[in-house]
Amino acid sequence: MLGSKESTMDYEAKLKAVEEKLAQVLDPELDESLIELRFIEAIKIEPDGRVRVEMRLPTYWCAANFAFMMADDIRARVGELEWVKSVAVELKDHFYSDRINQGVSEGKSFVETFPDEATEELEALRALFRAKGFQRRQHKLLRYLLERGYAERELSLMTVGQLRALTLVDDEGERLRARYLEARCGLKDGAPDDSFAFVELDCRPIGPQRFGEYLKRVRRVWLNTEMNGIFCRSLLEARYGEKIQ
Amino acid sequence: MYRAPNGEEFFIIDGHVHLWDGSPANQRNIHGKQFIDCFYDYHKALSPQEYLWPKDKFEKYSPETMYEDLFVKGYDDMAVLLPTYLKDFYINGFNTTEQDAVMKERYPDRFILNGAFDPRDGERGLDYLEELVDKYKIKGVKLYTAEWRGESKGWKLSDPWAYRYLEKCEKLGVKNIHVHKGPTILPLNRDAFDVADIDDAATAFPNLNFIVEHVGLPRLDDFCWIAVQEPNVYGGLAVAMPFIHARPRYFAHVISELLFWLGEDRLVYASDYAIWHPKWIIEKFVAFELPEDIRKETGVDLTMQAKRKILGENLARLYGIDIEAQKAKLNGGHAKAAAGAR
Incomplete structure (x- = not known):
C-alpha cells in the first residue's frame, strides 16, 4: 500500500476519538456504555469525515424508544468531534431498524420519526x-x-x-x-x-x-x-x- | 410429584407452559421468524448445556414430547396452559387456546386450560370469551399486552375496553388474569414495560387475581412496589427461575426481594416450557438455600414451606384444586394405565 504512515495513524487517532465518544453513550435502562455492552458492531470512517456506526441489540424486540435514544446519542456525541462531517447510525436486526436509522441519520427528533406512535419527545x-x-x-x-x-x-x-x-x-x-x-x-x-x-x-x-x-x-x-x-x-x-x- | 433427596415430597403445579408452532411453515413474516428466534436465544442463554434442543425441535414439538417432558421426565403434577396467539406473526397463530385444548383433551387431569382476550376485538371478542368459557370451562386468561394488531402495537389494562373484558371475566368466573408485559406498547415515548396499568386494574377489580408473568421483569423494582399495595397481585416466576443455574447469587437476591415485598403466598413457580425444562429447575429450586449474607440483609428465608407453596400450593388455591384429591386422581390414573399395560 502506498498510504503514508501519517494517514494510517490519523485513522487510528480518529477511531480512538470515536470510541471515546461512544464510551460516553449509555444504554439508559442498564446505565452502562454501549462499548462495554458490546452493542457497537463496527465503526467506519471515510477520509472526508463521514462516520458510520453499526449497532446491534440483544433482541429484535428491544424497546424502540430506548433504541432510538441510543442511536440519537451516538449521532450527537460523535458529531461533537470537529473533523466529523456527518454521522450515520445503522441499527441492525430490529423491528424498527429502517425508521430509526433513517430518522437519526437525517437528524430528526423522535416525534418526527414516529409521528403516529409518539405523543411527545423522550425527555x-x-x-x-x-x-x-x-x-x-x-x-x-x-x-x-x-x-x-x-x-x-x-x-x-x-x-x-x-x-x-x-x-x-x-x-x-x-x-x-x-x-x-x-x-x-x-x-x-x-x-x-x-x-x-x-x-x-x-x-x-x-x-x-x-x-x-x-x-x-x-x-x-x-x-x-x-x-x-x-x-x-x-x-x-x-x-x-x-x-x- | 418431586421427592427431594431428603425424602420430602412436593406437589407441583407449573404456572406457565406452552404448546406452540413457531415453525417456518407457520411463520407469516419476518416478525414470526424473529419471535421464535428470540425465544430460542432465551432457551440457549439460561439452560444447562445438556438440556439444549436443536432449533427445529424447538420451533415445533409434539404433544407427546410435551407430556413426557413435563410429567414423566420433569416432576410437574399439573400445568397451566397459557396461550399466546400472535396471529399477525403466525398463519395459524403461535399458541392458541384451540391448540392447547388438544393437550387438555388428551390429559384432562394434568392440565389447566386458559383462554385469552384482546380488548381490540370489541364486542365480537366479548362473545368469543363467553364461547371459551362455555366450551372449555376456563378459569383464567393470559393477556399479552404487546401483541401487534395491524397498525396497533399493543394495549393497556387500563383501557376502557379492557375494563369491559375484565368485568365480563368477573361475571363468567374467570378469576385468574395472567399478564405478560411486552416491549411495544403505545404511546411509544412512554416506558413500554410500565406496570402501572396492572396496579390500576388490580385496584378496580379486587375479586380478580392478577398474576404478573416474569415478576414484571425488566421492571422488577416497579412490580414489587405495586404488589406491596395490591393483595390480589401475584408474581409468576417464569424467566426469573432459570437464573438459579446460570447466576445463582442473583437468583438468591431476586427471590429474597420477592419474599420480602410479596411474601411466600403470592409467588408461583413456572417453567415457561418449552423455553426451559421443568426437571432441572425443580431439582435446583428444592435444593437451593439462600446465602447467609443475603438472608441477613433482607431478613427473609426460602424455607421448605415457602418452596412447597411456590411450587404448588399457591396455584392450587388460585385454581380451586384440592391437592389430596388430585393426587388420588392422578395415582388412580397411573394404576389404571399400569393395569391396562399388563
Missing part, C-alpha cells in the same frame, strides 16, 4: 431512567462500603469531602465512587464538600433515621438493573455468539 423517559441510574450507582457504592465494614449510620452522615478522601483499596471501589459522584446532584456547580455524600436524586438529605428504609427502596432498583444487564448480555451472546468469536 420524561430519559429523566425517569436517569433517576434509576443514579439510584443504582448509589446503591452499588453503598453495598461496596457496607461489605467492607462501614456502618449504615456512618454512611448516612458522611460528607462529600469525607467520601472523596476515603482510601479505597481497589479499582472497583474507585470506579464505583467516581461513577456515583458523576451522577450526584449539585457537584458540578461546586456544592460544598461538607454536604451529605448520600442524598436523594434531588439533593434532599436522607438522614440517619430514614437511611435503612431508603436503602431497601433503592435496592430494588439496583437489583432490577443488574438483572437486566445480565439478561441483555446473555441474550446478546446467544444471538451473536458465533459472530463475537
Whole structure:
C-alpha cells in the first residue's frame, strides 16, 4: 500500500476519538456504555469525515424508544468531534431498524420519526431512567462500603469531602465512587464538600433515621438493573455468539 | 410429584407452559421468524448445556414430547396452559387456546386450560370469551399486552375496553388474569414495560387475581412496589427461575426481594416450557438455600414451606384444586394405565 504512515495513524487517532465518544453513550435502562455492552458492531470512517456506526441489540424486540435514544446519542456525541462531517447510525436486526436509522441519520427528533406512535419527545423517559441510574450507582457504592465494614449510620452522615478522601483499596471501589459522584446532584456547580455524600436524586438529605428504609427502596432498583444487564448480555451472546468469536 | 433427596415430597403445579408452532411453515413474516428466534436465544442463554434442543425441535414439538417432558421426565403434577396467539406473526397463530385444548383433551387431569382476550376485538371478542368459557370451562386468561394488531402495537389494562373484558371475566368466573408485559406498547415515548396499568386494574377489580408473568421483569423494582399495595397481585416466576443455574447469587437476591415485598403466598413457580425444562429447575429450586449474607440483609428465608407453596400450593388455591384429591386422581390414573399395560 502506498498510504503514508501519517494517514494510517490519523485513522487510528480518529477511531480512538470515536470510541471515546461512544464510551460516553449509555444504554439508559442498564446505565452502562454501549462499548462495554458490546452493542457497537463496527465503526467506519471515510477520509472526508463521514462516520458510520453499526449497532446491534440483544433482541429484535428491544424497546424502540430506548433504541432510538441510543442511536440519537451516538449521532450527537460523535458529531461533537470537529473533523466529523456527518454521522450515520445503522441499527441492525430490529423491528424498527429502517425508521430509526433513517430518522437519526437525517437528524430528526423522535416525534418526527414516529409521528403516529409518539405523543411527545423522550425527555420524561430519559429523566425517569436517569433517576434509576443514579439510584443504582448509589446503591452499588453503598453495598461496596457496607461489605467492607462501614456502618449504615456512618454512611448516612458522611460528607462529600469525607467520601472523596476515603482510601479505597481497589479499582472497583474507585470506579464505583467516581461513577456515583458523576451522577450526584449539585457537584458540578461546586456544592460544598461538607454536604451529605448520600442524598436523594434531588439533593434532599436522607438522614440517619430514614437511611435503612431508603436503602431497601433503592435496592430494588439496583437489583432490577443488574438483572437486566445480565439478561441483555446473555441474550446478546446467544444471538451473536458465533459472530463475537 | 418431586421427592427431594431428603425424602420430602412436593406437589407441583407449573404456572406457565406452552404448546406452540413457531415453525417456518407457520411463520407469516419476518416478525414470526424473529419471535421464535428470540425465544430460542432465551432457551440457549439460561439452560444447562445438556438440556439444549436443536432449533427445529424447538420451533415445533409434539404433544407427546410435551407430556413426557413435563410429567414423566420433569416432576410437574399439573400445568397451566397459557396461550399466546400472535396471529399477525403466525398463519395459524403461535399458541392458541384451540391448540392447547388438544393437550387438555388428551390429559384432562394434568392440565389447566386458559383462554385469552384482546380488548381490540370489541364486542365480537366479548362473545368469543363467553364461547371459551362455555366450551372449555376456563378459569383464567393470559393477556399479552404487546401483541401487534395491524397498525396497533399493543394495549393497556387500563383501557376502557379492557375494563369491559375484565368485568365480563368477573361475571363468567374467570378469576385468574395472567399478564405478560411486552416491549411495544403505545404511546411509544412512554416506558413500554410500565406496570402501572396492572396496579390500576388490580385496584378496580379486587375479586380478580392478577398474576404478573416474569415478576414484571425488566421492571422488577416497579412490580414489587405495586404488589406491596395490591393483595390480589401475584408474581409468576417464569424467566426469573432459570437464573438459579446460570447466576445463582442473583437468583438468591431476586427471590429474597420477592419474599420480602410479596411474601411466600403470592409467588408461583413456572417453567415457561418449552423455553426451559421443568426437571432441572425443580431439582435446583428444592435444593437451593439462600446465602447467609443475603438472608441477613433482607431478613427473609426460602424455607421448605415457602418452596412447597411456590411450587404448588399457591396455584392450587388460585385454581380451586384440592391437592389430596388430585393426587388420588392422578395415582388412580397411573394404576389404571399400569393395569391396562399388563
